[in-house]
Amino acid sequence: MNRRHIGTFLKVLPIVGFFVILLYLSQCNMSDNCRPCRETRDKPNGVQNHESHKEPSATSDYNKIKTFLVVMIMTGPHNTDRRTAIRQTWLSSYPEDILPRFVIGVAGLGDGERDVLQAEQMQYDDLLLLEELIDSYKSLTRKLLLMYSWLDQNVDFTFVLKADDDTFARLDILSEELRSMQPDRLCWGFFDGRAKAKKTTKWAEPDWKLCDHYLPYALGGGYVLSSDLVHYVARNMEYLKIYNNEDVSLGAWLASVDVNRIHDTRFDTEYRSRGCNNAYIVTHKQAPELMYEKHKQLVTHDRLCEQEVQVRKSYNYDWNKPPSQCCVREMGIP
Incomplete structure (x- = not known):
């Protein structure tokens, strides 16, 4: 190769190299075989993926609220x-790692009612407003499902108190005891296993065909679930x-699941209170005046009851x- 040919080659070499790089990058963007390029593209700021990863949720884990205990009321x-x-x-x-939310269905409400709730939300920032739900007794189970679905998608938590x-509730005691419990497959509350299936009255279950009794369930005045059980319910809703x-409903959904069910008589959660016990x-079933009375007793005397x-x-x-x-x-028995 003479000097003229060598000079021409050296002049076109950068141009050829440039187009080769462009061709490589275009193939990298289009192909799944280019691992470094694909990994950088999938993660923000060039963070690399791991070999195994979780299925992405509706809300990125990066954006989830992180807390220990969620209180859903x-x-x-x-x-x-x-x-x-x-x-x-x-x-x-309450401790900083507790997140409270009052859950309300707002579908069908008038503008004035919505304005009142929005003002309350502006003041306290503790409402979970379910736009797709008309709040009524007949919609309570759907409300529970929507509540747990929101929780699963938006909060990184360990336990929830419903x-x-x-x-x-004594959040100080609940929080302290939960920190020593296994954070998986837990349902902690007051259980009923003898309840007969009702065919009449407000509480009738006309579609219940599993047994003449309901399957064992934790009474809903208050119980604790671990996050994995919430995830199970939300993903199978x-x-x-x-x-x-x-x-x-929750008792039936979890009946075949390997759950650590803890019956605790310190949960006074039946349809009627069993009384007052400092434990x-x-x-x-506490009216506002009873809540104020119990709180006063706790603040002034470090006990719930003036008299058990x-x-x-x-x-x-x-x-x-x-x-x-x-x-x-x-x-x-308490």
Whole structure:
């Protein structure tokens, strides 16, 4: 090759190299075989993927709220006095790694009602407003599903306490004890296994065909679930049978799952309170005035009750017996 040819070659070499690089980059963007380029493209700021990765959720893990315990309180659009009582009593102070949310269905509400809720949200920033749900007794199970679906998609958490707006809870004790519990497959509350399936009244379950009794379930005045069980329910919600009672529904959904069910008589969560006991950590059926009274006792005397009283028998759940024989009520059990 003479000098003239060598000079020409050296002049065109950078141009040829440039087009070769462009061709490589175009193939890199189009092909799955270019691992370094694909990995850099899939992650923000050039962060590399790992060999195995989780299925992406609706909300990126980077954007999820991170907390230890979530408190989800099911409430109605007009139950402002109950929410106020809770905020001023058992939610008046709590550890930083607890996230409270009052859950309300707002579909079908008028502009004035929505304005009131928006003002409340602006003031407290603790409402979860479900736009697709008309809030009613008949929609409670769907409300539970939507609530857990939102929780699974938007919060990185370990446990959730589900409660009602007439529930009083000791978050200090719950949080402390949960930190020593295994953070998987946990359902902690007060269980019922003897409840007969109802065919009449407000609580009727006309579609219940599994048994003449409901399957064992934690009473919904207050119970704790670990995040993996919430994830299981949220990811399978389109396949789950919806019954009128959300507690009965959850019991049926988890019946075949390997769950660590802990029956604890300190959860006073039946349809009627068993009384007042200083050992209670969750108490259901509490009007606002009772919440203020309990909170005052805790602040001034470090106990729930001015005087302990038991108005109904309680029971320890015997998991070694069939559900029809599980729950023998006795006095003296909290």
